[in-house]
Amino acid sequence: MDALTDARDLVAERFPDATWAMLTGSVLGPDRTAGSDLDIVVLRGEEEPGYRESLYFRGWPVELFVHTPARLAVSLERELAQRKPSTHRMIARGVPLLGEPGDLQVRCAGVLAAGPPPLSGAEGDRLRYGLTDLLDDHKHAVDVGERAVIAAAVWTESARVALAFAGRWLSSGKWLLRELRALDSDFADRWLAARDEPAAFAAEVLAKAGGPLFEGYRA
Known part of the structure; x- marks a missing residue:
């Protein structure tokens, strides 16, 4: 199955007005397994709610991480405090499907490389x-x-x-x-x-x- 094509089609169907969307996770790399899903991060406007959703699409298990700008900023800040950079990692290693995230990928990659804040x-x-x-x-x-x-x-x-x-x-x-x-x-x-x-x-x-x-x- 073609992960990128199916992910693009899913985003076009579900989020045609998104600011940007990207595919990320193990499905893109050497850690891909038969059970790898489509992890898709979506950014929409503030007028739309953010949420996480699991579903199937063309035989793929899909995890949607739908954000507004404010929700995304809070998630990234919370991850730093928890020293657990899940969203940073997804964004830094993602492949754009729709729109462009600007310098966000570079910034998230920089956070990952720098490591967590000093332990208090x-x-x-x-x-x-x-x-x-x-x-x-x-x-x-x-x-x-x-x-x-x-x-x-x-x-x-x-x-x-x-x-x-x-x-x-x-x-x-x-x-x-x-x-x-x-x-x-x-x-x-x-x-x-x-x-x-x-x-x-x-x-x-x-x-x-x-x-x-x-x-x-x-x-």
């Missing part, structure tokens, strides 16, 4: 406290099911803490692993190997972040 002391303390608490729960868990659930949380949070203290972007799902591999492929391999028994790996991450934090923590 309060943010670092919150991350250290959270992982300390999870490790304590894991250590003392007696219910097998609860221990398994806590272990999964410890494993995921250890990756987030490592990325945050390394000054890297955070993410979830497949992008969490991609960010870890971009940081250090050997470290990412050790993280994967620690999936079932993550406590020792998480303790190592916590030590590098400044150590456990419980007594005296206030938020």
Whole structure:
């Protein structure tokens, strides 16, 4: 199937008056799989509502990210605060389908390359406290099911803490692993190997972040 042609036809049908629209995501690159969908970012005027919608079009699963200028500005600002640049990444790596986004792609690419803002002391303390608490729960868990659930949380949070203290972007799902591999492929391999028994790996991450934090923590 021709992703670009089908995406252009969908945009022409659904958003003929859009300011611009672009196709983005794994369907455009080497990470494309049989399940890759059409991720389409659309910018419309302020008089139209913004929303996210999932649908099928010519056999494609489609994810629409429809923005107004104000909604897009808020989304980009919120992502910076959360250190999770999903929309920046989509725009920076997208292919225009309709109209032109001007210098927005260049600006989003620049944000991605520069990395997130410096981690504040309060943010670092919150991350250290959270992982300390999870490790304590894991250590003392007696219910097998609860221990398994806590272990999964410890494993995921250890990756987030490592990325945050390394000054890297955070993410979830497949992008969490991609960010870890971009940081250090050997470290990412050790993280994967620690999936079932993550406590020792998480303790190592916590030590590098400044150590456990419980007594005296206030938020």
